[in-house]
Amino acid sequence: xxxxxxxxxxxxxxxxxxxxxxxxxxxxxxxxxxxxxxxxxxxxxxxxxxxxxxxxxxxxxxxxxxxxxxxxxxxxxxxxxxxxxxxxxxxxxxxxxxxxxxxxxxxxxxxxxxxxxxxxxxxxxxxxxxxxxxxxxxxxxxxxxxxxxxxxxxxxxxxxxxxxxxxxxxxxxxxxxxxxxxxxxxxxxxxxxxxxxxxxxxxxxxxxxxxxxxxxxxxxxxxxxxxxxxxxxxxxxxxxxxxxxxxxxxxxxxxxxxxxxxxxxxxxxxxxxxxxxxxxxxxxxxxxxxxxxxxxxxxxxxxxxxxxxxxxxxxxxxxxxxxxxxxxxxxxxxxxxxxxxxxxx
Amino acid sequence: xxxxxxxxxxxxxxxxxxxxxxxxxxxxxxxxxxxxxxxxxxxxxxxxxxxxxxxxxxxxxxxxxxxxxxxxxxxxxxxxxxxxxxxxxxxxxxxxxxxxxxxxxxxxxxxxxxxxxxxxxxxxxxxxxxxxxxxxxxxxxxxxxxxxxxxxxxxxxxxxxxxxxxxxxxxxxxxxxxxxxxxxxxxxxxxxxxxxxxxxxxxxxxxxxxxxxxxxxxxxxxxxxxxxxxxxxxxxxxxxxxxxxxxxxxxxxxxxxxxxxxxxxxxxxxxxxxxxxxxxxxxxxxxxxx
Numbered sequence: 001x002x003x004x005x006x007x008x009x010x011x012x013x014x015x016x017x018x019x020x021x022x023x024x025x026x027x028x029x030x031x032x033x034x035x036x037x038x039x040x041x042x043x044x045x046x047x048x049x050x051x052x053x054x055x056x057x058x059x060x061x062x063x064x065x066x067x068x069x070x071x072x073x074x075x076x077x078x079x080x081x082x083x084x085x086x087x088x089x090x091x092x093x094x095x096x097x098x099x100x101x102x103x104x105x106x107x108x109x110x111x112x113x114x115x116x117x118x119x120x121x122x123x124x125x126x127x128x129x130x131x132x133x134x135x136x137x138x139x140x141x142x143x144x145x146x147x148x149x150x151x152x153x154x155x156x157x158x159x160x161x162x163x164x165x166x167x168x169x170x171x172x173x174x175x176x177x178x179x180x181x182x183x184x185x186x187x188x189x190x191x192x193x194x195x196x197x198x199x200x201x202x203x204x205x206x207x208x209x210x211x212x213x214x215x216x217x218x219x220x221x222x223x224x225x226x227x228x229x230x231x232x233x234x235x236x237x238x239x240x241x242x243x244x245x246x247x248x249x250x251x252x253x254x255x256x257x258x259x260x261x262x263x264x265x266x267x268x269x270x271x272x273x274x275x276x277x278x279x280x281x282x283x284x285x286x287x288x289x290x291x292x293x294x295x296x297x298x299x300x301x302x303x304x305x306x307x308x309x310x311x312x313x314x315x316x317x318x319x320x321x322x323x324x325x326x327x328x329x330x331x332x333x334x335x336x337x338x339x340x341x342x343x344x345x
Numbered sequence: 346x347x348x349x350x351x352x353x354x355x356x357x358x359x360x361x362x363x364x365x366x367x368x369x370x371x372x373x374x375x376x377x378x379x380x381x382x383x384x385x386x387x388x389x390x391x392x393x394x395x396x397x398x399x400x401x402x403x404x405x406x407x408x409x410x411x412x413x414x415x416x417x418x419x420x421x422x423x424x425x426x427x428x429x430x431x432x433x434x435x436x437x438x439x440x441x442x443x444x445x446x447x448x449x450x451x452x453x454x455x456x457x458x459x460x461x462x463x464x465x466x467x468x469x470x471x472x473x474x475x476x477x478x479x480x481x482x483x484x485x486x487x488x489x490x491x492x493x494x495x496x497x498x499x500x501x502x503x504x505x506x507x508x509x510x511x512x513x514x515x516x517x518x519x520x521x522x523x524x525x526x527x528x529x530x531x532x533x534x535x536x537x538x539x540x541x542x543x544x545x546x547x548x549x550x551x552x553x554x555x556x557x558x559x560x561x562x563x564x565x566x567x568x569x570x571x572x573x574x575x576x577x578x579x580x581x582x583x584x585x586x587x588x589x590x591x592x593x594x595x596x597x598x599x600x601x602x603x604x605x606x607x608x609x610x611x612x613x614x615x616x617x618x619x620x621x622x623x624x625x626x627x628x629x630x631x632x633x634x635x
Binding site: 068096101108112113117127131173 | 528534543
């Protein structure tokens with residue numbers, strides 16, 4: 001990984017995104033204030049230019065919320081987000097509208113991410129016209145160009161989404177995001193809803209486009225194998241916090257947080273000898289309304305000790321930008337190396 | 346020139362394709378209502394007599410070739426009056442159906458999209474409007490302002506939007522969480538464009554289907570109120586008012602009540618058939634007529 005151009009495209013500092021949990025009428029009348037749910041709870045990281053940061057975690061870890069907060073779709077309760085040095089503030093509609101031309105998002109579910117009443121051409125044409133990406137007379141030609149860019153034929157423009165397959169829809173979703181010619185993309189589990197054979201096609205397309213257009217990408221996924229394909233760096237999220245972050249190679253060769261290790265054990269293996277026989281992650285992510293004390297991973301952690309129940313772990317620097325939020329990060333890494341013998345995914 | 350012809354040809358094909366996808370009920374309904382509307386528009390041509398002209402030599406004549414529907418107690422030609430009645434009944438019915446639909450859907454869509462205090466307040470207002478007995482409301486209004494069509498407008502406009510608001514709000518609650526709505530926000534579109542351009546075509550179908558049933562009920566409402574003397578006043582040729590006029594002669598001249606009544610039934614049937622066909626048509630396609 002080259003560190004020659006460390007200019008961060010996106011910088012997140014101590015970001016907190018809170019939602020108010022709904023109250024019952026009884027609670028409302030008794031004046032009990034709404035409980036706050038911290039979907040993202042103090043997250044800091046940067047994404048360098050032309051870098052792809054993979055963001056993994058189970059459902060409910062807050063990764064989607066984080067991605068949307070980056071685009072100003074959710075308001076940051078605390079902390080700040082900057083894009084190319086300029087702060088992103090969800091409440092400043094006009095500021096945001098200008099930023100929209102530089103940052104876009106691809107959504108998880110291709111079946112709901114396209115307006116069913118608009119043809120592909122209308123969907124893409126609206127973006128081009130609204131942001132005045134090209135002259136009005138060139139919209140049709142530009143739509144054709146966009147479709148070609150994502151590997152679709154130009155005559156798809158006349159079709160409604162209902163006439164397209166999941167993979168084709170996802171390509172249209174990608175074309176819509178690329179229509180404004182952004183340099184930063186948030187991909188929110190772009191292949192999770194697709195067939196495995198289609199997943200590979202879309203991932204390859206994403207890689208090609210990234211290299212061709214010089215995109216900076218936040219790639220959100222719940223599966224490590226998908227992320228590994230794409231990412232230069234990796235961040236692992238658990239219950240609103242980043243528990244491990246670092247170069248993708250470093251994390252895959254020496255995962256230093258028990259949660260990351262658990263995720264890696266959950267990756268299906270083709271070769272029986274390499275399968276992890278011991279239990280992978282047990283149980284579910286706890287409710288963010290009742291965050292466990294100390295290290296929030298301790299109820300599910302195979303290494304948990306008294307210290308973990310009592311104290312929030314510090315962020316341990318493991319060199320070269322690799323960090324893990326675990327009291328026993330180095331020990332975890334050694335154990336991993338001993339048991340797996342370096343046989344990674 | 347050639348481009349223009351090509352465009353009109355393709356438009357003609359589109360219309361034929363659209364009609365080809367209609368169900369039989371839809372076709373029958375559209376034919377019935379289409380004929381009635383045409384007769385109303387061309388009433389001066391279709392109607393053989395002046396609907397207000399009283400000919401005391403021709404009182405209470407039964408249907409014949411001269412007077413297709415017979416004549417009433419003051420010698421007016423019933424067929425002409427029924428034809429002119431189309432203008433009143435369909436126009437008023439249309440207005441009291443679609444004006445409330447416009448602001449009902451808009452209010453419901455806004456409430457569903459924004460939620461919060463606006464939603465809560467609107468829903469309580471709506472509950473109040475629904476809970477208030479309609480006939481009492483209209484009688485109160487008429488007691489204050491005197492009888493006439495404009496009072497029907499006021500009363501209906503106060504109440505009729507509620508169903509549309511409910512339908513639109515419920516659909517919006519489903520629709521607003523879909524990714525394409527989020528995508529529209531991500532693309533920086535203004536909220537008005539998101540609600541009315543992106544969401545509205547996706548939430549309007551149930552309101553359109555409901556409006557056809559509502560239209561039928563509103564035609565019945567108008568004629569019912571006019572029958573009671575609360576709506577359109579004589580000598581205007583309104584169907585319900587005509588039924589009321591003929592009530593006293595029902596044993597001697599059955600046609601005065603019956604034939605305007607049949608006009609109401611035929612219109613209602615046609616509109617219901619369209620409603621039925623629309624619910625099938627809009628359910629299967631990913632496009633609305635909007």
